[in-house]
Amino acid sequence: METFFRYNWQVREEWYRWCEDVPGEELLRVRTGGIGGILHTLFHIVDVEWSWIQVLQGKQDFQESFDGYNSLEKVRKLDADFRQDVKTFVQAWDSSMETRPFYDPKPDGTVYIDAWGEVMRHTIAHQIHHIGQLSIWSREIGKQPVSPNLIGRGLIKPLVAK
Amino acid sequence: METFFRYNWQVREEWYRWCEDVPGEELLRVRTGGIGGILHTLFHIVDVEWSWIQVLQGKQDFQESFDGYNSLEKVRKLDADFRQDVKTFVQAWDSSMETRPFYDPKPDGTVYIDAWGEVMRHTIAHQIHHIGQLSIWSREIGKQPVSPNLIGRGLIKPLVAK
Numbered sequence: 001m002e003t004f005f006r007y008n009w010q011v012r013e014e015w016y017r018w019c020e021d022v023p024g025e026e027l028l029r030v031r032t033g034g035i036g037g038i039l040h041t042l043f044h045i046v047d048v049e050w051s052w053i054q055v056l057q058g059k060q061d062f063q064e065s066f067d068g069y070n071s072l073e074k075v076r077k078l079d080a081d082f083r084q085d086v087k088t089f090v091q092a093w094d095s096s097m098e099t100r101p102f103y104d105p106k107p108d109g110t111v112y113i114d115a116w117g118e119v120m121r122h123t124i125a126h127q128i129h130h131i132g133q134l135s136i137w138s139r140e141i142g143k144q145p146v147s148p149n150l151i152g153r154g155l156i157k158p159l160v161a162k
Numbered sequence: 163m164e165t166f167f168r169y170n171w172q173v174r175e176e177w178y179r180w181c182e183d184v185p186g187e188e189l190l191r192v193r194t195g196g197i198g199g200i201l202h203t204l205f206h207i208v209d210v211e212w213s214w215i216q217v218l219q220g221k222q223d224f225q226e227s228f229d230g231y232n233s234l235e236k237v238r239k240l241d242a243d244f245r246q247d248v249k250t251f252v253q254a255w256d257s258s259m260e261t262r263p264f265y266d267p268k269p270d271g272t273v274y275i276d277a278w279g280e281v282m283r284h285t286i287a288h289q290i291h292h293i294g295q296l297s298i299w300s301r302e303i304g305k306q307p308v309s310p311n312l313i314g315r316g317l318i319k320p321l322v323a324k
Contacts, residue, residue, distance in 0.1 A: 139195035
């Protein structure tokens with residue numbers, strides 16, 4: 001589980017660096033599909049990752065809108081503020097948590113039950129999906145996107161015979 | 163590991179069904195970013211998933227180009243032909259395979275070593291990333307994309323106290 005989170009954190013850092021060379025108006029421009037903009041997408045990823053980890057622990061999710069975080073600096077700061085909470089939770093993950101039920105009551109009274117293992121994988125896939133969208137918008141503004149490759153990052157050390 | 167593959171297979175089936183209502187020229191149209199088109203992307207996902215599983219087993223990867231598979235029917239058939247190989251490998255996955263080394267020699271003589279666990283996660287992330295791109299192109303042609311949600315699919319059964 002942790003490997004995917006470390007991958008997502010690395011990729012996010014690389015997108016922040018990518019953003020440094022892009023004019024602010026391009027980062028904020030409203031685009032077709034997804035969450036509708038580059039920086040807004042990065043904000044949304046940070047929001048959703050932290051929020052799921054919070055609600056699994058019975059805590060309040062993130063309630064603020066992008067309006068208060070519409071600069072690269074602010075999104076990076078939010079991400080840094082949230083990261084330790086997520087890291088602590090992910091590092092304490094063990095297989096007994098996979099099937100633990102998360103009760104998700106809806107306004108109409110229905111209660112959905114998701115396994116914690118599903119919620120964690122949902123959070124992982126959520127970022128990767130949105131990063132795919134950034135890669136399209138990146139090409140639209142004529143810039144090479146960040147590599148989405150998971151291999152080659154040294155995330156798992158292979159066991160090589162001596 | 164298997165949960166993510168089952169997720170990817172479900173999502174792929176849903177995109178094939180999504181394609182059924184889209185004119186062939188839209189599926190084949192060359193687009194900005196990614197692999198450059200909707201059906202080509204689905205072909206590429208199928209190719210890459212099977213190829214990685216093959217090379218981990220020391221077998222030949224897929225060498226054919228999209229030219230021979232440029233219809234929904236042909237991509238679906240290719241996917242069906244490959245699926246059992248991938249499924250068998252994924253279902254036999256165990257944690258001892260995580261750090262097994264995969265030797266990847268490059269034309270310049272360099273040999274990269276990736277852990278099998280990285281290769282498997284790379285394959286998973288590869289599809290999710292490209293599906294994110296499809297979601298943008300879907301909106302561009304005015305159609306709602308397939309839901310990328312991983313929760314709500316019954317992929318892991320929560321352990322609910324009676």
